[in-house]
Amino acid sequence: MGLLDRISTRKSDSEPAAFQPPVPDVDPLFSTKALRKFLGCLTSREGPVLIDLGPVVGSNVAYFGEQLGCKIFVTDVFADLDRHAREGRLDQFGDFLASKFTQESASVDGVLCWDFIDYLDKPTAQKLADQLTRVLRPDGALLGFFGTAPQGGDTYYNKFIVSDEGVNLRARAYPALRSRQSTLLNRDIIRLFSGLRVSDSFLLKNNQREILFRKPSA
Amino acid sequence: MEKDIVNIGKSVVIKGELNGSEDLTIEGHVEGTIQLRDHVLTIGPNGRIKAQVFAKMVIVLGEVNGNITATDKVDIRDNGSVEGDLIAPRIAIAEGAHFKGSIDMQRKGAPQAQAKPAAQPQAAAPPQASAPAGAPQTQQRVGV
Numbered sequence: 001m002g003l004l005d006r007i008s009t010r011k012s013d014s015e016p017a018a019f020q021p022p023v024p025d026v027d028p029l030f031s032t033k034a035l036r037k038f039l040g041c042l043t044s045r046e047g048p049v050l051i052d053l054g055p056v057v058g059s060n061v062a063y064f065g066e067q068l069g070c071k072i073f074v075t076d077v078f079a080d081l082d083r084h085a086r087e088g089r090l091d092q093f094g095d096f097l098a099s100k101f102t103q104e105s106a107s108v109d110g111v112l113c114w115d116f117i118d119y120l121d122k123p124t125a126q127k128l129a130d131q132l133t134r135v136l137r138p139d140g141a142l143l144g145f146f147g148t149a150p151q152g153g154d155t156y157y158n159k160f161i162v163s164d165e166g167v168n169l170r171a172r173a174y175p176a177l178r179s180r181q182s183t184l185l186n187r188d189i190i191r192l193f194s195g196l197r198v199s200d201s202f203l204l205k206n207n208q209r210e211i212l213f214r215k216p217s218a
Numbered sequence: 219m220e221k222d223i224v225n226i227g228k229s230v231v232i233k234g235e236l237n238g239s240e241d242l243t244i245e246g247h248v249e250g251t252i253q254l255r256d257h258v259l260t261i262g263p264n265g266r267i268k269a270q271v272f273a274k275m276v277i278v279l280g281e282v283n284g285n286i287t288a289t290d291k292v293d294i295r296d297n298g299s300v301e302g303d304l305i306a307p308r309i310a311i312a313e314g315a316h317f318k319g320s321i322d323m324q325r326k327g328a329p330q331a332q333a334k335p336a337a338q339p340q341a342a343a344p345p346q347a348s349a350p351a352g353a354p355q356t357q358q359r360v361g362v
Contacts, residue, residue: 056318058311065309065323072321079318 027161027170033202034143034210035166041110041141041214043068048109051101051135053077053116055174060162070110075100077116077128078157078176085177094124098131106137113144114160115208117192118180125192133195133215142196142213147183149207155179228264236269245280255289263297276306278315285319 042048042064050070052060055078064070077097084093111132117125132142145160155178161170189211190198196213203209223241226232230246237253244252245262252259252271259273265280275290278298286292288306299316307324311317 056311056315058313058315061309061311061321065321069323074317074319074321076318 027172028206029163029168029170030204030206030208031167032169032204032210034200034212035162035169037200037212038110038112038141038143039068039166041139042070045109047071049073049103049107050110050112051075051103051108051132052112054112054114055079055157055159057159057161060160063162063166073103073108078119081116081119082177090178093120094127097124098127101131101135103135105134106140108135109137109140111136111140111142112160113142115145115147115158117144117184117189118147118182119157119176119178121181122188122192129192130195133193136196136215138215138217140215141199142193142215144189144211144213146189146209146211147180147207148203148209150180150183226265228262261298 042050046069048068048070050064051073052064053075055076056074061072061074064072077100080096080100081093084090084096113132117128120128136142155176156173157176158171158173161172163170184192186201186209193213196215198211199214200212201209202211223243224238226242226244226246226248228245232246232248232250234250235253236242236248236250239254239257241258241260242252242254243260243262244265244267246264247266247268249268250270252267252269252273254273256274258275258277259271260277261267261280261282263279267280267282267284269282269284271282271284271286271288273286273288276286276288276292278286278292278294278300281299283301285302286300286304286306288304290306291308291310292300292304292306293310294300294312294315294317296312296314298312301316301318303320303322304317305322305324309321309323
């Protein structure tokens with residue numbers, strides 16, 4: 001059992017707090033290894049289809065759409081989560097996610113999951129993981145980020161901005177109504193995506209784990 | 219030669235098919251289909267569109283609910299909102315804009331884009347500071 005597996009699960013309250021960006025002036029820039037590999041998976045296909053679970057970022061659209069030729073589905077589930085939190089319907093969010101992805105099975109080449117799983121309880125995360133596994137084609141790739149430490153007092157989401165051709169990412173914090181729900185153990189993450197296999201896993205300097213999953217060939 | 223800009227004012231509601239062969243700015247409500255094949259369509263800050271849109275270029279400062287197909291560019295400015303699918307060779311989405319849907323930039327039809335060196339993506343697309351196209355103060359006339 002590795003060090004990361006020993007990190008205990010954490011529950012945190014979901015009260016919205018006054019938003020204080022972690023770094024007010026500059027978006028933290030961090031090096032990413034898994035994203036490059038994810039891009040390699042995408043570009044091995046002609047006209048790859050990509051699902052981005054994050055909020056729309058103009059420069060990412062230009063990069064993935066114009067430079068890499070992806071068809072992009074911008075599916076801002078963070079906004080959906082906030083809406084459910086605001087309306088007091090978080091108990092329905094799992095069912096919402098289960099019906100959210102209308103893409104055909106095995107029709108998507110890549111999924112940018114970012115760190116969304118961290119904001120879900122396990123049953124809801126499982127419903128999302130099942131859907132993402134379903135839509136991913138064989139050999140398709142899914143990139144997820146997973147925290148290793150509890151979030152501070154502020155609740156925020158991160159908007160990830162691809163920089164330097166995928167060598168680096170910028171994380172731009174913005175206010176959220178829900179905090180991270182738990183720090184998942186590696187084995188919990190692997191169980192969530194049991195239909196996929198871990199291709200690469202890295203622990204970044206900012207203590208985030210980035211995990212690249214691939215769907216096994218049929 | 220001065221170029222007329224047609225402006226649909228914010229009190230105007232249109233339901234049906236809207237075709238044109240000149241640039242158009244919409245500040246009102248339109249439901250149905252909008253076709254300006256070779257011209258620029260601007261959805262002003264007050265514009266509320268529930269329609270399929272076809273134009274050369276579409277600039278969104280208001281709200282669009284529906285699919286947009288542009289032969290040149292779709293430009294969603296700060297505070298602009300689109301829920302629908304975009305098809306265009308060039309798409310710009312400003313920081314602060316809202317978008318939900320799919321994006322297809324049809325790179326196959328644009329060989330030049332493949333030939334040029336890949337531009338380094340910027341941290342964020344800054345909102346364009348220019349005034350909304352097609353909304354001059356001196357040449358407005360209310361159509362419809």
